[in-house]
Amino acid sequence: MRRILGSLSAAIVLMVTQIFDADAEILIGMAGALTGPNAYQGEQQQQGVEMAVADLNASGGVLGQQVKLISVDDACDSGQAIAAAYRIVAARVAFVVGHQCSSASIPAAEIYDRAGIIQMTPASTNPRLTEEGRDNVFRICGRDDQQGSIAADFLVARWPNAKIAIVSDGSVYGMGLAEETRRQINKRGIGETLYEDLTPGQSDYSPLVAKLRAAGVEVTYFGGYYREAALLVRSAHEQGYKMQLVSGDGIASEAFAQVTGEAGEGTLFTSFRDPRRSSLAEPVVNRLRQQGFEPEGYTLYSYGAVQAWAQAVTVAGTVDAKAVIAALRTGEFGTILGQISFDHKGDVRQPGFEWFIWRGGKYVPLE
Known part of the structure; x- marks a missing residue:
């Protein structure tokens, strides 16, 4: 017991x-x-x-x-x-x-x-x-309406007479950011030369890059993630096309540079304040x-x-x-x-x- x-x-x-x-x-x-x-x-x-x-x-x-x-x-x-x-x-x-x-x-x-x-x-x-x-x-x-407004101010002030393209990767994030930036530059009296959507996940965006080049685009604003942005930049570099890429926080990753190599030098983007500092x-x-x-x-x-x-x-x-x-x-x-x-x-x-x-x-x- x-x-x-x-x-x-x-x-x-x-x-x-x-x-x-x-x-x-x-x-x-x-x-x-x-x-x-x-x-x-x-x-x-x-x-x-x-x-x-x-x-x-x-x-x-x-x-x-x-x-x-x-x-x-x-x-x-x-x-x-x-x-x-x-x-x-x-x-x-x-x-x-x-x-x-x-x-x-x-x-x-x-x-x-x-x-x-x-x-x-x-x-x-x-x-x-x-x-x-x-x-x-x-x-x-932050939010994309804040980020898009900041991007538009910068684009208009820095390249007032340049041909600007807006490219989206079609994602909820990328499309929202691209549309907001487009809306804001239009409000400031600048019309985009091209507005294009790409299909994410592809390995080659050279046809789109060729289209941008043929249209005389000097600055491309990209709404989307780092992989597609990196492939766009690399393809432009391989074609000898000096295209300035501007983007948002989706490319704040060292993986971007791993894909672009030296072609990514000078790419600009907005992102959240960097608290590492x-x-x-x-x-x-x-x-x-x-x-x-x-x-x-x-x-x-x-x-x-x-x-x-x-x-x-x-x-x-x-x-x-x-x-x-x-x-x-x-x-x-x-x-x-x-x-x-x-x-x-x-x-x-x-x-x-x-x-x-x-x-x-x-x-x-x-x-």
């Missing part, structure tokens, strides 16, 4: 311990392109979130509980994003960092909304994401570099998203979505991106875009 009671007591203790351990973890998700042509930038998001979670746990977690990360792959595809969102929901996470591409973030947002899960993107810039009026959606980066981010930047990873692009914005959520949870005193959303909407948060807050739509109030140029295989601020 003593042995039976002893075994029963041990089983009860084990069961209680397992329940306590399960309750002692807060689950959060990361959704982005871990495979496919945009996986290079998906890794930026993954590295940033992983480091943020590790740092949170090292300092005691959130509300005294450890944070556990679940990562899912959407390949920057709308269909796969829906499947990834359902996996996140099934895991019963409290918060998700993602998605990376607008084509993935927008369809996933509705699923998270129905499930009561807070979503914060470090990368999706299409205005539609926060214009659809969902309380659970936040964006820690900030003393606030220095410790995180140094540790990631020690691990052999350069925290470019979306890395530190992903880290900052976790920071903002964790601080909002602390303010709310719970991971309950409604309470944390209220804290995010009304508070100000100290992150490696600086002090940030969100407006009534969920957009960050301190977006900040700046100009960069490719030099020596790296992108640096345009002085």
